[in-house]
Structure formats: C-alpha cells, structure tokens
Amino acid sequence: MRNIRMIVEYDGTKYRGWQRQTATDMTIQGKLEHVISEMVGKKTEIVGSGRTDAGAHAYGQVANFHTKSTLSIKEMYQYINQYLPQDIVVKELKEAGPRFHSRYNVKGKKYVYRIWNESTASVFHRKHSYHVPQALNLELMQEAAAKLVGTYDFLPFSSVKKSEKTTVRTIESITIEKKDAFVEITIVGDGFLYNMVRIITGTLIEIGSKKKKPTYIDEIFSVGKRQNAGETVPSQGLFLIEVYYN
Amino acid sequence: MRNIRMIVEYDGTKYRGWQRQTATDMTIQGKLEHVISEMVGKKTEIVGSGRTDAGAHAYGQVANFHTKSTLSIKEMYQYINQYLPQDIVVKELKEAGPRFHSRYNVKGKKYVYRIWNESTASVFHRKHSYHVPQALNLELMQEAAAKLVGTYDFLPFSSVKKSEKTTVRTIESITIEKKDAFVEITIVGDGFLYNMVRIITGTLIEIGSKKKKPTYIDEIFSVGKRQNAGETVPSQGLFLIEVYYN
Numbered sequence: 237m238r239n240i241r242m243i244v245e246y247d248g249t250k251y252r253g254w255q256r257q258t259a260t261d262m263t264i265q266g267k268l269e270h271v272i273s274e275m276v277g278k279k280t281e282i283v284g285s286g287r288t289d290a291g292a293h294a295y296g297q298v299a300n301f302h303t304k305s306t307l308s309i310k311e312m313y314q315y316i317n318q319y320l321p322q323d324i325v326v327k328e329l330k331e332a333g334p335r336f337h338s339r340y341n342v343k344g345k346k347y348v349y350r351i352w353n354e355s356t357a358s359v360f361h362r363k364h365s366y367h368v369p370q371a372l373n374l375e376l377m378q379e380a381a382a383k384l385v386g387t388y389d390f391l392p393f394s395s396v397k398k399s400e401k402t403t404v405r406t407i408e409s410i411t412i413e414k415k416d417a418f419v420e421i422t423i424v425g426d427g428f429l430y431n432m433v434r435i436i437t438g439t440l441i442e443i444g445s446k447k448k449k450p451t452y453i454d455e456i457f458s459v460g461k462r463q464n465a466g467e468t469v470p471s472q473g474l475f476l477i478e479v480y481y482n
Numbered sequence: 483m484r485n486i487r488m489i490v491e492y493d494g495t496k497y498r499g500w501q502r503q504t505a506t507d508m509t510i511q512g513k514l515e516h517v518i519s520e521m522v523g524k525k526t527e528i529v530g531s532g533r534t535d536a537g538a539h540a541y542g543q544v545a546n547f548h549t550k551s552t553l554s555i556k557e558m559y560q561y562i563n564q565y566l567p568q569d570i571v572v573k574e575l576k577e578a579g580p581r582f583h584s585r586y587n588v589k590g591k592k593y594v595y596r597i598w599n600e601s602t603a604s605v606f607h608r609k610h611s612y613h614v615p616q617a618l619n620l621e622l623m624q625e626a627a628a629k630l631v632g633t634y635d636f637l638p639f640s641s642v643k644k645s646e647k648t649t650v651r652t653i654e655s656i657t658i659e660k661k662d663a664f665v666e667i668t669i670v671g672d673g674f675l676y677n678m679v680r681i682i683t684g685t686l687i688e689i690g691s692k693k694k695k696p697t698y699i700d701e702i703f704s705v706g707k708r709q710n711a712g713e714t715v716p717s718q719g720l721f722l723i724e725v726y727y728n
Contacts, residue, residue: 247605293606323605359493359569360539364606 237302240312241332242282244268244297247323249363249472254288254297264288264324268299271319275312276305283338285345285479289434291471293364296327296478300338336481344408344426344480349437350473351419358417365418366473372419372444374412380443380450381410381421384436392456392465393436394429403429412440419444422477431468439466483548486558487578488528490514490543493569495609495718500534500543510534510570514545517565521558522551529584531591531725535680537717539610542573542592542724546584582727590654590672590726595683596719597665604663611664612719618665618690620658626689626696627656627667630682638702638711639682640675649675658686665690668723677714685712 246264256266265284273280282301288294307315313329320326352358352365353372384393384407391403407425421437439456442448448466456465492510502512511530519526528547534540553561559575566572598604598611599618630639630653637649653671667683685702688694694712702711 245602245605317602322603322608325602325605327602356491356563356571356573357568359491359571360610362568 237304237334239300239302239332239334239336240309241298241300241330241336241338242268242316242326243328244294244299245325245327246294246297247364248288248291248293250323251290253290253292254284254286254294264294264297265299267321267324268316268326271316272301272303274319275307275315276303278303285338285342288476289431289471289474292474292476293472294476297476298338298479298481300332300336338479341481342427342479343482344424345428346422346424346477346480347428347433348475348477349421349423349433349469350475351421351437351441352417353414353419354417361418363472364475366469368419368441368445370445372441373446374414374419374444376446376450377412377419377421377440377444380440380453381412383450383453384410388457389460390429390432392460392462393432393439395431395435395462395468396429405429405432410436433474434468434471435462435465437466437473438469441469442466483550483580485546485548485578485580485582486555487544487546487576487582487584488514488562488572489574490540490545491571491573492540492543493610494534494537494539496569497536499536499538500530500532500540510540510543511545513567513570514562514572517562518547518549520565521553521561522549524549531584531588534722535677535717535720538720538722539718540722543722544584544725544727546578546582584725587727588673588725589728590670591674592668592670592723592726593674593679594721594723595667595669595679595715596721597667597683597687598663599660599665600663607664609718610721612715614665614687614691616691618687619692620660620665620690622692622696623658623665623667623686623690626686626699627658629696629699630656634703635706636675636678638706638708639678639685641677641681641708641714642675651675651678656682679720680714680717681708681711683712683719684715687715688712 251262254264256263282299284299316326350365352367355369357367387406390405409424411422497508500510502509528545530545562572596611598613601615603613633652636651651673655670657668
C-alpha cells in the first residue's frame with residue numbers, strides 16, 4: 237500500500253469544519269474523501285492532523301491516505317485539484333513512509349487569529365477575519381501573552397468539559413503583530429484544547445481594549461474556570477497555518 | 483440643499499457593477515440610493531465618479547448626493563453603514579461645497595489589477611484576484627508598461643466601438659510590483675476607456691509570460707485595432723483605488 241501525504245488549504249466559510257460526521261454533510265474531509273475515492277476507484281478514508289472548527293480556515297492542514305492506486309503523484313495532484321470545489325486546494329502531495337500518520341505523529345501546530353482592527357469593517361476581509369473596531373494596545377496584549385507561554389493546565393482557556401484526559405499543554409510562543417489594518421495573533425504549541433486559540437484571543441482582546449489588565453491572565457489560571465476567561469471569538473478569524481512533525 | 487460626498491468601498495463579486503440600470507437590479511449605486519432614500523425619507527439619486535464593471539471592486543469610489551435632511555454627518559454615516567449589505571461600506575462621508583460633482587470634477591483615477599501568480603490557486607483570494615499560474619517576468623512587463631505612459635490614442639486598448647468622442651487619454655504612471663504571491667499592476671491616468679485597464683493587463687500578461695515581446699505595445703499602437711491587443715482579463719482582479727479631484 238502507498239501512503240500519500242497532502243498539505244491542504246481551505247476557506248472554511250461554507251463548511252461545518254474539517255471532520256466528516258455523516259456521509260453527506262459539508263466538511264473538508266468529506267469533500268476530499270469523495271474526490272479521492274472517485275480517483276482511485278475505491279472508497280478511501282483520509283486521516284487529518286486534527287479537527288478544525290466550523291467556519292475556520294487552513295493554510296497548512298496535513299492529511300494522509302493509503303491506496304493501491306498506480307497513478308503518479310502528478311496525476312493525483314492534478315485530478316484532486318481539478319475536482320475539488322474552489323474553496324479547497326491541495327498545495328502539496330507526496331509519498332510518505334508507510335508508518336506516517338497525520339494525527340499520531342503531530343509534534344505541534346501553528347495557528348493565527350486575524351483581527352481587522354479599524355473603525356470600519358473591511359468588505360474584502362470580512363469572511364477571513366474578526367472585526368474589532370476599538371483600538372487595541374499591542375504592548376498590553378504582548379505583556380499578557382508572555383504569561384501564557386509555558387506548560388500549564390489550559391482548562392480555563394478551553395470549552396473542554398470535565399475530562400479524563402489531561403488538559404495540560406505547552407505554548408511555545410505567542411506573537412502579536414500589526415500588519416496594515418490587521419492585528420495577527422500567532423500561537424505555536426504542542427497541542428490545543430477545544431476553542432483554546434479562540435478563547436485566548438478573546439481574552440487578549442479584552443486586555444488590548446483595556447477592559448482588563450494583563451494580570452487578568454494570572455487570575456484566570458488561579459481560579460481555573462472557563463467562565464472567568466474572555467469570550468470565544470468567531471471562527472472566521474482562525475487559521476491553521478502549519479502542522480509540525482519530526 | 484446640502485451636498486454630501488462619500489468614499490465607498492465595495493466587494494463587487496455579487497453586483498452588476500456600479501451603475502443602476504433598472505429599479506431592482508443588483509448594483510452598488512442602486513443599493514446606496516435605496517438606503518439613502520430611506521434615511522432622508524425622499525427618493526434620492528447619487529452621482530458616482532464613473533462606472534465600474536460587473537464583478538469589479540473599489541477601495542475608493544467617490545459619490546455625492548443632495549439632500550435637505552437635517553441629520554448630522556455622524557448620524558448619516560452610522561445609518562448608511564448599518565443598513566448597507568456587508569459587501570458595501572461608506573468609509574468616509576462629509577459636507578462638500580455646493581458645486582462639487584463626483585463625475586464632472588474628476589481629474590484622474592488610480593486602478594490596481596491584482597494577479598495571483600502561483601502555480602496553485604488561492605482559496606482566500608480567488609474572488610479578488612486573477613490566477614495566472616505561469617511565472618511572470620516583471621522586468622519585461624515594466625519595459626512594456628513604460629511604452630504606455632504618456633498621451634496616446636488608447637482605442638486599440640479598449641472595447642470602445644467607433645465613437646464620436648476622443649479616445650485619447652493620458653497615463654501618468656504604471657507600476658508593476660510583486661507583493662508576496664501577487665503581481666499588482668497600478669495605473670494612474672486622467673481617464674480610462676471601457677475595458678482599458680483589463681486589456682492593458684491582458685497585454686502585459688502576454689509579455690510577462692513571454693508569448694510576446696515588449697515591442698508588441700508599439701505594434702498595437704501602430705496598427706490601432708482592438709483585435710491586436712491582449713485579452714480582456716476578468717473583472718474580479720480589478721480595483722478602483724482612488725479618484726482624484728482638484
């Protein structure tokens with residue numbers, strides 16, 4: 237069996253997220269499996285690096301599938317991109333070693349949350365960013381973000397209910413940059429809990445707009461409950477940028 | 483009567499262009515007039531700086547309207563942006579002198595044509611750019627563009643049929659820049675004939691992809707016929723950036 241590894245870019249606006257749930261719902265995984273199954277002439281499942289939320293986007297989702305197809309890499313690349321809808325593109329496709337697994341082998345991920353920080357909304361970026369009209373103070377946000385870098389129990393920054401599994405994660409870096417009218421929050425970590433990037437962003441926005449102080453982060457960690465953190469900002473500003481493997 | 487001047491940004495994807503044609507068609511002018519008429523309680527016509535094509539976009543279309551309304555500038559700004567569809571935004575609104583006329587007073591315009599110049603299409607920019615997969619040589623395009631700067635009869639670079647009016651126009655500058663994966667062609671001139679920016683762009687793409695040489699421009703001018711120039715590239719890459727007045 238060949239093991240084929242892909243990098244997938246998608247505009248998630250119309251989709252219920254990455255993960256297929258029923259046979260016919262609008263998911264990225266479902267669309268890819270449909271096209272790949274037609275291509276190889278056999279029902280084929282793909283494995284992604286992990287879920288992405290309904291409405292969230294990706295520049296670099298990673299997925300793989302096993303096949304006995306004798307099509308060349310170039311033929312597969314062309315077929316898939318020809319038959320995928322225009323809001324999903326396979327940017328890279330190659331042979332992987334037999335043991336490569338898109339989910340089990342993940343070492344970390346990079347997400348960006350993109351804020352449109354102008355008084356007027358942008359007609360061009362409204363589906364790929366979140367509009368925050370009040371001016372954000374980046375220094376305050378950076379001071380707060382520094383408190384999130386490290387290994388902590390991120391349960392209060394997630395929508396995880398009580399769970400048997402650990403909610404300890406490591407954030408390796410958070411950078412907050414102004415790029416034209418955008419404020420971009422880039423987070424690299426070894427793993428992310430459900431809604432973690434969106435709740436961290438909502439919390440940092442409260443600090444950047446001076447509703448809360450940077451020490452708000454310390455309070456959230458010490459109380460340890462979800463309801464103390466900021467709101468879950470909309471998925472339309474969230475992008476999975478890269479998945480890291482060894 | 484007050485004379486109100488606006489700067490309008492729009493994503494033209496869903497529209498049949500700026501100019502209202504029937505009472506109910508999807509045009510930017512029609513949408514604005516509908517909201518403004520409701521606001522002032524009286525059927526109100528607006529004047530734009532000129533048409534934009536079906537599917538083309540604007541960062542800085544200028545329009546004005548006359549009204550006896552006593553609403554403040556701030557109230558108008560808020561009302562209009564609240565009731566406009568999300569793909570149209572009034573970025574600026576102010577009182578103009580009584581004689582200001584958005585179309586008659588135009589001194590020049592700046593357009594950008596945006597090309598996505600990567601082998602794979604972009605899922606995020608596909609509605610606001612034109613995908614050219616083959617690599618473009620910017621030096622050749624710049625050499626050709628320099629031949630278009632000046633005062634010439636641009637009839638062969640337009641879709642104008644025989645006309646009583648002059649087809650002589652002045653292009654003040656053309657710059658061609660690489661910005662990440664985009665190639666952006668920026669054209670400033672005193673006026674533009676129908677399809678002129680899109681045909682100039684189509685011609686420059688033929689030169690940048692080495693199907694033609696920069697001297698192709700000289701040939702088109704000397705023969706003087708539309709069918710000798712490049713194709714009319716799609717409107718989705720075209721942006722009206724700014725309108726100049728004295």
